[in-house]
Amino acid sequence: MPATDELTDFDWLSDLAPLLAAQAAWHDGSYDRPVWYHLRYRPNGPFLLSCGADLLADLARRFRFTFELIRRLGAQRDEHNRALFTESFLNYLQRLRIRTDVWAASEGALLLPDEPLAAVRGPKAHVLLLTAPMHWLLWHSTHWATLAAQQRWLSGSLTEEDSPPTPRASLPPPTAWASRAAYIGGAEPDAIKDLLPPPLAPTIGKDEGFQAALVTYPTAQGDAKPLVQIRRTYRGGHPQGDIWLTRPHEEVAGVSKTSAHILDVRTHRQRTLHFNRFQNLYQLVLLRGYPVLKGPNLPYLRQRTLVNLRAFSPEKLAEYPHGWFADAPP
Secondary structure (H helix, E strand, O other): OOOHHHHOOOOHHHOOHHHHHHHHHHHHOOOOOEEEEEEEOOOOOOOEEOOOHHHHHHHHHOOOOOHHHHHHHHOOEOOOOOEOOOHHHHHHHHHOOOOOEEEEEOOOOEEOOOOOOEEEEEEHHHHHHOHHHHHHHHHHHHHHHHHHHHHHHHHOOOOOOOOOOOOOOOOOOOHHHHHHHHHHOOOOHHHHHHHOOOOOOOOOOOOOEEEEOOOEEOOOOOOOEEOOEEEEEEEOOEEEEEEEEOHHHHHHOOOOOOEEEEEEOOOOOEEEEEOOEEEEOEEEEEEOOEEOOOOOOHHHHHHHHHHHHHHOOHHHHHHOOEEEEOOOOO
């Protein structure tokens, strides 16, 4: 594989819409307002496989709006040959340090279709600026990893004595991102090119992608509280159910508990989960814009995928309980 910094050689001019939205927030005064966003992926199947968090962390590690990038943005024109970006906004970008917090499911983690891939909190303009890299590095990576994992899961071949070689190093982005994701998802190296037909940028649906937080605790008062953590419970190595937590929930859902009630979002009924351990699926990727995640190597992530696929049979996925923590209101 190419070095990670080559993998995340991201072109900020590939999608100007987030920059224009951030500029609008700058000029209407809402740029510093705190917001919550979710990144959602809708799989064509019973699960999705998280991928791309380490790429996002590496991009943040090297993030700057350089003088050259500011110059290129200043040269952008609309159909009337007017500058797309104002001088005051470009000055703002030149001084900017991203101050967002990003939590994302670990690469190789299996999520259910109604579970967000990531949660983001921060000043509005900062969060909007992350739209394009979140789409390219997380959403698209998850798309290709999910396709590979679903094929592997349906084949029933879920063990490997030795991990195969990683994809070749000469591939440029976005092909390199897609090949990396398919490898993590369990695709055989000689089959990756067949799994990645053009276009490498599949269409993001209206109810998915990077949006203001939509998965929120159902309250009668209308003060929506977003999902911020998913706690997967186990008995031994067997998943028992996912507990969805708001920020207030996290403060009361003690780590010493061995049982919990949830409001199952599939059946709309209360369920009781019994467990002897749990795993928080969302890991902190960025803390006030600084990367805190350094992911393991690709063969390890591939093996993590296979472990997760073995834990979920079709029968288990069809009935798997998941929903809001119900032992206390948020």
